[in-house]
Amino acid sequence: MNTINTHFRLSYQIQDEAFKLSQAGNCNLYVAISSRAMRLAVADVERNKFVALEDYELITVFTPLQIAEQLRLIADQSPILQEQRWLDVRISVSNQFFTLVPETLFDPTHQEDYLRLHSNLDPQQHVILYNRTFGLDAVNIFAIDGVIYRMAQSVFPERTVQFTHQTSSLIKSVLHQTDRNAGRVMHLFVERNYVTVLVVDENGLQFCNVFHYLSPEDFIYFVIFVMQEQKMNPEQETITAWGDITPDSSLFNMLKKYIRQVKFGKRPADVGYSYKFDDLFDHRYFELFSLHFCE
Template identity: 45%
Template sequence: MATITKNYRLLTQLIDESFTVANADVYNLYLTLSKHSIRFGAEDTIRHKFVLLEDYAFTNIFNPLQLVQQLREIIMEHAFLSTVKWHRVRVGIKNQKFTFLPGTLFEAGAAADYLKLHTEIDEFHDRVFSYQHPGLDMVAIYATDQYLPTFLQTTFQPETVQIRHQTSALIETLLHLTERIPTKRLYAYVEQNYLTLIVIKNGTLEFCNMFYYASPEDFIYFLIFVMQEQELNPDQDVVTVWGDLLHDSDLFDILRKYVRHLQLGKKPTNLSYSYKFDEMFEHRYLEVFSLHFCE
């Protein structure tokens, strides 16, 4: 058997004293992954409280198989991740293989055909999923390499596994967090090389897309371009940002240069968090918390 090289390191581990493996059947396990990171969160479903957060960084991950191999290594070597029976295992995938369709037009059997109109998918290796957004006449259609769902369903109890696209989780969270106002508001989620932009007006999704950027100049170009297309003014309209954004980074500097009213987002309300989470920035890890809202 080929040896799998460890290409990950643990960056953050926050575990509340109340967390106990014996109560795993009342915890939801949330997992988000990309070629740069894997993050885990555990929520006590009785208290609606996050009691665990772990963040692993990757290096030298070049394809989906390598990603799943590293995920397997982390889970199998973890003290409890692979051994407990979780109430729910909900996974947020991050990629650009997604689209949205009005619910009235959606036919489940044609999901792959809809997606092919917007992105390239591998008919032999990709698996297509769909998610009906509650309260919206909108269905998210997305794909991920089959290695991931196969691994998840053989590692955990298959009936507990739910796979969502990260954009759906962010949309549901923002609809929960934001007030119904008649003007458009732009929300940004920042990750390494990826920028997700969402525009909401009066409780309705107006725009959502994920952009790949290779430099701060690419990053700000996409943000300003979307603002102009959505008739928003960088000198007047507020932009709220979550994600992997550091105050001393080039991305933060260029944002402050071009957007006058910039604010950092906070953790979602109607949830509680272990005091251990107080040591992290409020705008971090929304991708994990948002899976709570994506039933």
């Protein structure tokens, strides 16, 4: 008897009428997992175009075990997650358990030691993984809760799942899109209660961290703190924002109060989008679309 309760809702769904699951063998599946949402997108590799998207909001979910349980329940109802014939399955995880290490210093046998310097790990709970951060001579070492890791693999028993940390895909896309001659630039990826802050200049990535906030005041504190540390002037710099932030939100109003120039980012370039995506804000689902470039 199934005693697990459903604590999610499908908040958005897009599917191009030309896409059929029978075409999965020509497509990649991307899944973004966080404490607040599970999102998936399908990219037709032959046409280099996104053709489907599903956004599931997690409600009253507080533990990794509950997230894993909701993943199973979502997979039970989503034909896209039940399909096994994808070319690639890429899953990103959003959490604060990560660290970037220069590739020249990286020793795989010590990945747990690197991560312990920045995170309070539980060897019984976490699985430690790493991937090379595209566009940097660095390795991103990260942890994923074991119950989520095992559940994600069980959803795709016939595929090899590529796991990555959300910061890796964000860094890849931001470096790909940023004009390196524009000077030092700050980018924000906003989630509910978390914000990833990236600072890029002509030499590449200079700063990356994920902050937990509970209020707009917390949110702006971290933004201003990083600007001060990076010697950036709120009166002169332009901040680019992506993610779960809208022009009428309290977070955006707080940014406008303290930062002279704030703009929303665009979707990743060099990939197409079905016309069904036209109703979306360009700055939404950046973390999901960015997985397309994490080969």
